Amino acid sequence: MDPFAVLDERVARVVEELEEQRQASRGGVPSYPRAPMLHPESARLLHLLVLVGKYRRLLEIGSGYGYSTLWLAEAAHRNGGTLVTCEIEPRVAEANRTHVARAGLQGVVSHLVGDARQNVADLPGPFDFVLIDTVKADYLTYFELLIPKMLPNGLIVADNVISHAAELAEYLERVKSHPLYESVTVPIGAGLEISRRVR
Numbered sequence: 001m002d003p004f005a006v007l008d009e010r011v012a013r014v015v016e017e018l019e020e021q022r023q024a025s026r027g028g029v030p031s032y033p034r035a036p037m038l039h040p041e042s043a044r045l046l047h048l049l050v051l052v053g054k055y056r057r058l059l060e061i062g063s064g065y066g067y068s069t070l071w072l073a074e075a076a077h078r079n080g081g082t083l084v085t086c087e088i089e090p091r092v093a094e095a096n097r098t099h100v101a102r103a104g105l106q107g108v109v110s111h112l113v114g115d116a117r118q119n120v121a122d123l124p125g126p127f128d129f130v131l132i133d134t135v136k137a138d139y140l141t142y143f144e145l146l147i148p149k150m151l152p153n154g155l156i157v158a159d160n161v162i163s164h165a166a167e168l169a170e171y172l173e174r175v176k177s178h179p180l181y182e183s184v185t186v187p188i189g190a191g192l193e194i195s196r197r198v199r
C-alpha cells in the first residue's frame, strides 16, 4: 500500500512535498533553521497509534516545518480531536502554519510560538498523546511537566532515543522506572520511546 494512501488526499499532497524537500535538503539548506523531520516510518507508526488509541488531546513539542504535525493532526481530526504544537523559531512556526492551512487542518491545530519549556508549564492539559521531538537536554523537563497533565492510558512518545542514546540516558532511565508508566524502546527511524500512563 502507498504509505500516503492512509492520509486524506489534501494532507498527503503537502506531506509528499515535505518529503521531497527532505530529499532535496540532504546536506543542509543554509538559509533555513535546521529542523530534521521525523522518519517516515516513525510518523506512520504515530498516526496508527493515535487512530488505534482514539486519542483526541494531542500535544507536539518541536513542530518543525510540519511533517509530524500533519501526520498527527490528520489522525486527531479523524478522531474528532485537536493538536497543540509548540515551536520556538517564528520562521519555522510560520512555515508550519502555512503547511497546516494548505492541508486543510487549520481548525485542528493550535500553534504556540515561543519556548515550549514555558508553554508546556502553562498549558493546563489534559493530554492523551504527546510527541517530544526537540532539544534532547529538555526531554526530561518535559516529562516531569507532563506527569500531572496526562490522562490514564495516554502516551508520551520521544523521538531520537537510539540516535541520541547517550544524551537521553537520563530520560530513558526515568521513564522506564517510573511507577505510573510502562515504557518500550521501538527501533524504528531514529528510535522511539513509547511510554504509556498505566493509571
Ligand SMILES: C[S@@+](CC[C@H](N)C(=O)[O-])C[C@H]1O[C@@H](n2cnc3c(N)ncnc32)[C@H](O)[C@@H]1O
Pocket: 033, 034, 035, 036, 037, 038, 061, 062, 063, 064, 065, 066, 067, 068, 069, 086, 087, 088, 089, 092, 114, 115, 116, 117, 133, 134, 135
Ligand atoms: C527535530 S525538529 C522537529 C521536527 C518535527 N517534529 C518534524 O517531524 O517535522 C525540533 C524543533 O524544535 C524546535 N525547538 C527547539 N527548542 C525549542 C523550545 N525550547 N521550544 C519549542 N521548540 C523548540 C526547533 O526550532 C525545531 O524546529
